[in-house]
Amino acid sequence: MDRYQAMATFVRVVETGSFSAAARHLNVGQPAVSKTIAQLEGRLQVSLLIRSTHGLTPTEAGQRFYERARAAIQEADEAELAARGAGAGLSGCLRVSAATTFARLHIVPMLPRFLAQHPGLEIDVILDDRIIDLVVEGIDVSLRMGELSDSSAVARKLATGGRSVLATPAYLERAGEPHGPADxxxxxxxxxxxxPNVWSFTRDGAEASVSVRGRVRVSAAEGLRAAVLADMGLTIASDWMFAPELASGAVRRVLQDWTLPPLDLWAVFPAGRMASAKAREFASFVEGVMARAYSRGA
Incomplete structure (x- = not known):
């Protein structure tokens, strides 16, 4: 049994959640994947996967093996890339996590350009507004916005964007335009x-905070966008979140003489191991995309 190939197969099974999906990614038959995993478990004398109606999940031993195997594969990829030279391009699978709305508006449409630069590369994009465990989920790089809650995170700032109070013209015509935070x-x-539902502003060194109320609360940015665009009220959001509507006039900024804290975009890498060349290159790509497209606050 080829140990490297066995590790790569196991890693792909864990990341896809099934033998059949892993087989499709590896361009082999499902029986070959099942046989490889069985041989691997036999050699290690331990069960690596739990099989249920919901799919495959790693056992405790399987999770430990997955993390080590994935790191070893990354190290091998790095060694090959260094030997061939940086101009040889990237290959393999890159797993990226990002907030759903931000990725839909700004990252996914730009992926064809990145993939064209690296024909040997595949990308799995995990869309989730929540902060997920990068190691457990096998993420190479996560795009996060705002303050980083984990002080041990390995992170790189990619961009800084403005935040505004935003509303549709229809809502402002109905409710009137606020002229100060107190309004x-x-x-x-x-x-x-x-x-928090307390919004804080500054202007000419003065600070103002206001506690806002609303009949609609949403847990995801897509819901926030939908509610605002349905003329249900105003909100505070990054200009990135409503970029198309700000450009078209479907949404307007108000209180523009007051300043809100800006929003940082970060590339966060799994703690405890060196960021892969694929992850670093993707972070640089996103940094370039945001710099070219959005100069405000950069």
């Missing part, structure tokens, strides 16, 4: 439940 208390706000 927001009388408005209907669409509240993003992952953030």
């Amino acid at each position: 927001l208390a009388g408005h209907e706000a669409v509240i993003y439940s992952q953030l």
Whole structure:
């Protein structure tokens, strides 16, 4: 049994969740994948996977083996890349996680350009507004916005964007336009439940905070966008989140003479191991995309 190939097969089974999906990725038959895993478990004398109606999940031993095997494969890929030279391009599978709305608007449409630069590369994009465990989920690089809660995170700042109070013209025509932060208390706000409902502003060194109210609370950015675009109220959001609507006039900024704290975009890498060349190259690509497209606050 080829140990490297066995490790690569096991890693792909864990990441895809089934023998059949792993077989499709590896361009082999499902029986070959099943046989490889059985031989691997036989050689290690330990069960690596739990089989159920919901698919395959690693056992405790399997999770430990997955993490080590994946790191070993990355190291081997790095060694080959270094030997061939940086101009040889990247290959293999890159797993990226990102917030759903941000990725849909700004990352996924740009992936054809990145993939064209690296014909041997595949990308798995995991869309989730929640902060996930990068090691457990096998993520190479995560795109996160805002303050990083984990001080031990290995991260690189990619961009800084503006934040604004936003609403549709229809809502502002119905409810009136606020002229200062205090006016927001009388408005209907669409509240993003992952953030506090106290909004803080600055202007000429002065600070103002207001507690907003709203009948609609949403837990994901897609819901926030939908509610605002349905004229249900105003909200605070990054300009990135409503970039198409700001450009078309479907959404307007208000209180523009007041400043909100900016929003940082980070590339976060799994702690405890060196970021792969694929992850570093992707982070640089996203940094370039954001710099070219959005100069505000950069």
